[in-house]
Amino acid sequence: MRHGVQLLLVFLVLVLAVPASVSASSEGGHGGGDSKKKEKSEKKEKGDKKEAGKAENGVITIGPLVVNILSNKGYRFLRLEMIVECADNEAAERLVKADAKEELILMLSNKVADNLLANSGKMILRKELIDLFSKYTGPDKVKNLYFAEFVFQ
Incomplete structure (x- = not known):
């Protein structure tokens, strides 16, 4: 029974790991999806916050x-x-x-x-x-x- 639980855990780890690699390759491969997310978050940060200590229109x-x-x-x-x-x-x-x-x-x-x-x-x-x-x-x-x-x- 213990052997069966270990096999089930290994199977779940392998199955859960596969979609992450598939989604990365569907974004153009080589981690392209992560860089797009990073660019969006950088743009959002730049757009939402102005620089501390800088005035805008007085x-x-x-x-x-x-x-x-x-x-x-x-x-x-x-x-x-x-x-x-x-x-x-x-x-x-x-x-x-x-x-x-x-x-x-x-x-x-x-x-x-x-x-x-x-x-x-x-x-x-x-x-x-x-x-x-x-x-x-x-x-x-x-x-x-x-x-x-x-x-x-």
Whole structure:
């Protein structure tokens, strides 16, 4: 009986291995099917994601950032992602430089979670962020700021 089970296992392994080799050869042989799949996934990745830190039409995404913020219960985490509209790409890309990003993190880490829970607190934060970013881009270069992600934990 044990011998029969072993033969059955060997048979199943051989049968299951055959379709993989047949499908590869039907794609033009020599692994052509895999390269086509790889090309499609590379095109998809390039089309879906733009390069980090690069602005497009004056719009740049900042984040997601995770920052410790103050709370009555000690520290909490804020995960924040923003979309910033600027007058041009040069101004937008200035916002992801190290000095601007550091000042952003320092500003956010001094915020109190309870003040940011209400929409009014978020609108005040938006105004403060636009003012901060204008310091790096120049006056009237930051047109608008949108929160793409705003999560407390």
